[in-house]
Amino acid sequence: MHGEYKIPGGKLVVVDVEVADGVLSDVRVAGDFFLEPDEALPAIDAALEGAPADADTAALAARIDAALPAGTVMLGLTTEGVATAVRRALARATDWRDFDWQLIHDAPQSPVLHMALDEVMVEQVALGHRPPTLRVWEWDRPAVIIGSFQSLRNEVDQEGVARHGVEVVRRISGGGAMFAEPKSTITYSLAVPESLVSGLSFQDSYAYLDDWVLGALADMGIKAWYQPLNDIATDVGKVAGAAQKRVAAGRGAVLHHVTMSYDIDADKMVEVLRIGREKLSDKGTKSAKKRVDPLRRQTGLPREEVIARMIDSFRGRYGLTDGEVTGAELARAEELVRTKFGTPEWTARVP
Known part of the structure; x- marks a missing residue:
């Protein structure tokens, strides 16, 4: 069995392993990391040899920690990363390059249709009717998008959204509310097979699915990192937030969508969202306006x-073919707008 794991902000770990009588055997760890002394690598292999095949990531990492020579130095490598690569091998996880990725980047659409398309895309990937897909959103009007489990009255200032003509919708994923206007954000969704994140914890899957965009930002001169649980940050502030939804149909799939602040109108944002003190203190700031830092200022580039x-960065890493929403997918999404996402019952399902 073969498993690979790119450590967020680090290097690639590769593990080849077999299982005999319920324990690991023939373990070989490799990768493009840096490790001193040389004796540390065979020590890692030996520590994993004979480990129970059902041991979790923490237990495997603890075995490695206990076996490392004194003074071991790891660069781009962690014991948790090695353990994760083992778990991915045992789960027969797939890699980004195992798939033919499709890009969808359509004309501006309504917020409620975007909500429906997300559900349709991930269901179609789960059922094997659509390849893994990167969908870049364009908005045709301002919107507040609240998380699946958020209270409508607690998160949205109804007077503010009415005054500014902002549409309020509820998505299928958890997480917090966001404010978007045409050209003010960069929003994208990944609809991926569950096998791509097999062997990863929920938290690790966020970092894993965000890693490509960290590389894209680095290519534009922005040093960014994953900030648990679901943010992307830089030295001068948060630039993006992510959310996920798991689908059990078929072979299973994961929806991972991200909204990045390009040029947010912070004054308007605080008039349409109720951003409480507890939320702000958790982010280490006293001002909602300072919670996001626009990419426009950091890159100096047009949106x-x-x-x-x-898109070019993703294509260079994993390959990407231009595609489109099929007629059947659009019809299904429009049906979901009528029966679910466009209804008061869904939007106010948590009043």
Whole structure:
């Protein structure tokens, strides 16, 4: 069995392993990391040899920690990363390059249709009717998008959204509310087979699925990192937030969508969202306006150029073919708008 894991902010770990009588055997760890002394690598292999095949990531990492020679130095490598690569091998996880990725980047659409398309895309991937897909959103009007489990009255200032003509919708994933206007954000969804994140914890899957965009930002001169649980940050502030939804149908799939602040109107944002003190204190700031830092200022590039460079970065890493929403997918999404996402019952399901 073969497993690979790119450590967020680090290097690639590769593990080849067999299982005999319920324990690991013939373990070989490799990768492009840096490790001193040389004796540390065979010590890692030996520590994993004979480990129970059902041991979790923490237990495997503890075995490695206990076996490392004194003074071991790891660069781009962690014992948790090695353990994760083992778990991915045992789960027969797939890699980004195992798939033919499709890009969808359509004309601006309504917020409620975007909500429906996300559900349709991930269901179609789960059922094997659609390849893994990167979908870049364009908005045709301002919107507040609240998380699946958020209270409508607690998160949305109804007077503010009415005054500014902002549409309020609820998505299928958890997480917090966001404010978007045409050209003010960069929003994208990944609809991926569950096998891509097999062997990863929920938290690790966020970092894993965000890693490509960290590379894209680095190519534009922005040093960014994953900030648990679901943010992307830089030295000067948060630039993006992610959310996920798991689908059990078929072979299973994961929806991972991200909204990046390009040029947010912070004054308007605080008039349409109720951002409480507890939320702000958790982020280490006293002002909601300082919670996001626009990519426009950090890159100095037009929004369209930032998107183009992100797409090029993804294509260079994993391959990407231009595609489109099929007629059947659009019809299903429009049906979901009528029966679910466009209804008061869904939007106010948590009043």
